[in-house]
Amino acid sequence: MSGPTIPLRLYGWLAPRLIARRLPALQERMAGAGLAPRAPEREGITTIPRPAGRTVWLHGASVGEGLALLDLAKGLRDAAPDLTCVLTTGTIGGAEVIAPRLTTGIIHQFAPLDDPRFVTRFLDHWQPSLCVLTESEIWPNTLQALRARGISAALVNARLSEKSLKLWARLPKTAAQLFGTFAFIHCQDDNTRQALHALAPTVPLRVGQNLKAAAAPLPADPARLQSLRDAIGTRPVWIAASTHAGEDEVLLDAHRTLLQTDPDLLMILAPRHPERAPQILPLMADLRIAQRSTGALPTSDTQVYLADTFGETGLWYRLADVGFLAGSLLPQIGGHNPWEGAALGLPQLSGPYVQNAAADYAALTAAGALWQVQGDIAPHLSRLLGDADARAQASAAALAAAASQGTQRADVLHDLLALLPERNAA
Structure with a gap:
């Protein structure tokens, strides 16, 4: 594959500078929520040791996406109990809602911001065999790092707005590089499937139900x-x-x-x-x-x-x-x-x-x-x-x-499990 396109190079130069300006406000917000000790996670730094064996990284933006991925993580663990699933979200709300729902073998972290240094730290520590992103979480530096390391990636519950699709259509080579990182994409609707097929025609696409619909009911004490x-x-x-x-x-x-x-x-x-x-x-x-x-x-x-x-x-x-x-x-x-x-x-x-x-x-x-x-x-x-x-x-x-919404979950789990290396290859 050819090197990064000019837009990706520009993004790679600009993103760390913008993140550096944003980081103090994020740290202050986390401190205000009593989460100051976890603020370094946004820079790819963690205090949790990596368990032995195969690891899957699942990332969603906030509460709804995180809960859908938590359900997938539990399904992956049911099928392969040796897996460790690292579930990341980007919001305080996501962390507070998901943390009490974690089960054995599933770890929550705040997602590393899309600075190559932070992503490198995260990947160096967790060494995932598979990365599962959701909806519109398309982070260029992260995707390029995954591709460079040969880490399989999948996009589930893909949903791109008309505005996003028009943007990617104006940058077809960049879109092809980024979406071409994915081994498969599960789309929420046919409009997204058709648009992504035009942008990345070699990537296997599946269209089906919104995985949020198949998530377990919200609990209550x-x-x-x-x-x-x-x-x-x-x-x-x-x-x-x-x-x-x-x-x-x-x-x-x-x-x-x-x-x-x-x-x-x-x-x-x-x-x-x-x-x-x-x-x-x-x-x-x-x-x-x-x-x-x-x-x-x-x-x-x-x-x-x-x-x-x-x-x-x-x-x-x-x-x-x-x-x-x-x-x-x-x-x-x-x-x-x-x-x-x-x-x-x-x-x-x-x-x-x-x-x-x-x-x-x-x-x-x-x-x-x-x-x-x-x-x-x-x-x-x-x-x-x-x-x-x-x-x-x-x-x-x-x-x-x-x-009636649970059937698609099994198909997505099957596709994800197929991307994992054999147990002795982890």
């Missing part, structure tokens, strides 16, 4: 769940999940409307980024609230429960009668993973902007488990909250749809 159920009692509950700035106001206004006819209604407001709580609190000055991060439970007169913690979404979905999945009211966000709620039988509503997972929303809509709404949200919430039969039907449809 039984004692915490019972404590919350005791506090809430028989009150009706809806959740505004994964909200972003600009959405909280709309959803709180819908709740104010609903309170006029059902003053007993409780809203759980779960921001996508819990650190936004100080910005959200002033929006609720006229409402009676309780805040999860303070340890408070909702009381009989609490109108909004601010769920400003990481790793407890499984609790909120189990408590709610109806969910509104945010990230869908703003076109620049594009929707979040609807399968987490579906796997727990939660009837869901969303806004119209779900282009990041259009096929998943379409599947759940067709099943009668999810409704995309525009305009005033309150009437749609009111309809579902007031119709127990409709909720029961939607819940059953959601569970059935989620249960």
